[in-house]
Amino acid sequence: MTTPAAPAIAVDASTRFLRVARTRADGTPELVELPGTEPGEGLPxxxxxxxxxxxxxxxxxxxxxxxxxxxxxxVLVVPPQERAVLPGDGGMPRPRLLDTPHAVLALLRHKGIRIEPRLLVCDLGASAAEVTECAVAGGSVAVVRVARYAPADDGYGAAFDAAVLAGAGLPVDEPAVLRELGRVRSQNARRIEVALERMAARPDRSAATVVHEVAGREITADLLHRALARLTDGLDRALDGLPGVRATGQDPSCTPVIAVGGAARSEALLRHLTGRLGQPVPVPGGTDPALAAVFGAALVADGRIDAADRYPHAVAVRVHRTEVGRPRDGELLISPPGTLEPGGATVFAETDGERVRVRTGPADGTRGRDVRILVRAAGTDAAAPAGVVTIPPSGDGARFHLGVRLAADGTARLVLQPLGRSPSGDRPLAQLPPEEFPLGVLPTDPRPDSPSDPHDS
Structure with missing residues (x-):
């Protein structure tokens, strides 16, 4: 009898809920119902x-x-800036890390929704409003830039709840009250949206309307309207952090946007977003926007769709070669497009399947060298400089394998793996740890390279 394979899962831990998702046999993602789970939300x-x-x-x-x-x-949904605090649970298989934009776009691609060359992923969660500009290149999705608004006191989406509860004279951090607010809001979702729409049109007639009650306290349309301002103002601050997305959404050339996260359930907030950027791309299949990230991550975990988070461009270095006894300048390709994966293995420069052996300085090893890194877009001549790394003297004409790797946070490292034997001859240098030199974040939009100095390394 064959033992069935253990299921693959995705985990997303937000300020309000812990969500675990998997896919059913037909490939549909679903939340795992664990003891204490609130339906449609996850574990508080x-x-x-x-x-x-x-x-x-x-x-x-x-x-x-x-x-x-x-x-x-x-698969864990973790923003790059927080990947240094990964859980060290001994019973957990080595996790695959995925950020919210890649998880959400994986969900769209799995549903067959065409992804434009440029797209904004607007994550409106309890703790922050984060807008990520993404570019699709060579089958990969690259993060171009990110703007984030995260108030330190009440968070972002949570600030709406805090404003409602405080305005009604209720405690803002009492778990039982927050759960009741969530249930009442879900039961009265349409009534809330109608009240906010009427407040926008005729506040003088609608302000005193009682929309629902929480813990015996009346919640009026005016109170909801004032709380909504916490969301719209925060969204505007995040959008203003991305120059070029401030224009009205009536312009057909505007970058498409998809809104996810718990606050994206609000039709009133989406109307405000539409006024800034145009009608958002619908979340596929009626998926709850609060679950879009964990559902997309579950599809990646189960192998239903590729995460497409590999670096889409080629990485090369300027080199000096000696051919037929004559020095020549050129480029050495280290990693082809789509081979570098955040948190993945180092990719080394190869020729005909063999790693290239390089020397970092003159044969006597007395001087170091400045190595210029280039990024080239696949299938084009477009290039962008990615920095200059100063390699210290290696001594005795030592040779290395040259590689690049992406750390889990998306920043790159130039890697030198020593070859040959150590000066004392006691052990091969290949057993020594490689040297790494930080490159920062690699360019996502290669532009035509400027003329180079023939004396560049």
Missing amino acids: TPPGVRGDRGAALRLAYTKYREQCGTPGHV
């Missing part, structure tokens, strides 16, 4: 782990394993 995030993504991810994974056993594969 305990106050003790809010703001600590590593602890929240560990808790969500532990709850899943207690209920369902150890999964075969795990």
Whole structure:
């Protein structure tokens, strides 16, 4: 009898909810119902782990394993800037890391929705409003730039709830009250949207209208309208952090946008976004926007769709070669387009399947060298400089394998793997750790390269 393969899961830990998702046999992603799960939301995030993504991810994974056993594969939805705090749970398979934009766009691509060459992913979550400009190139999705608004006091989406509860004279951080607010808001979603629409048209007639109650306190249209301003103002601040997206959405050349996250459930907030950037791309298949990231990550975990987060362009270095006894300047390709993966293995320069051996300085090893890094777009002559790395003297004409890797946070490193034997002759240099030189974030939009100095390295 064949033992069925362990399922693949995705975990997304937000300020409000811990969400674990998997795919059904037909490929449809779904939330895993764990003890204490709120339908359509996930496990409420305990106050003790809010703001600590590593602890929240560990808790969500532990709850899943207690209920369902150890999964075969795990994808964690983690922003690049927080990947230094990954959970070290001994029972977790080595996780695959994915940020929200790539997870959301994986969901769109799986549903057959055409992705424009440029797209804005607007993540409107409890803690922050984050707008990411993405570019599609060579089958990969590259993050071009990110703008984020994250107020330190109440967060972003959570600030709406805090404003409603405070305005009604209720505690803003009481779990039972927050749960009741969530249930009441879900039950009265259409009534809330109608009230906000009428407030925008005729506030004098609608302000005093009681829309619903929470813990015995009346929530009026005016109170909801004032709370909504916390969301619209925060969204404007995030959008203003991306020059070029301020124009009205009536311009057909505007970059398309998709809105996800819990606050993206608000029709009033989406109307405000439409006024800035035009009608957002619909979340596919009626998917709850709060679940779009974890559902996309579940599809990646299950192998239904590629994450498309590999670097889409080629990385090369300027080199000096000696051919037939004559020095010549040229380029050495290190990594072809689509081979560098965040958190993945180092890609080394190869020729005919063999790693290239390079020397970083003169044969006597007395001087170092400035190495210029280039990025070239696939199938074009467009190029962009990616920085200059100063390689120190290596001594005795030592040779190296030359490579590049992307760290989990998306920043690049130039890698030199020593070859030959150490000066003392006691062990091969290949057993020594490689040297790494930071390159920062590689360019996402290669532009025509400027004429180079023939004496460049």
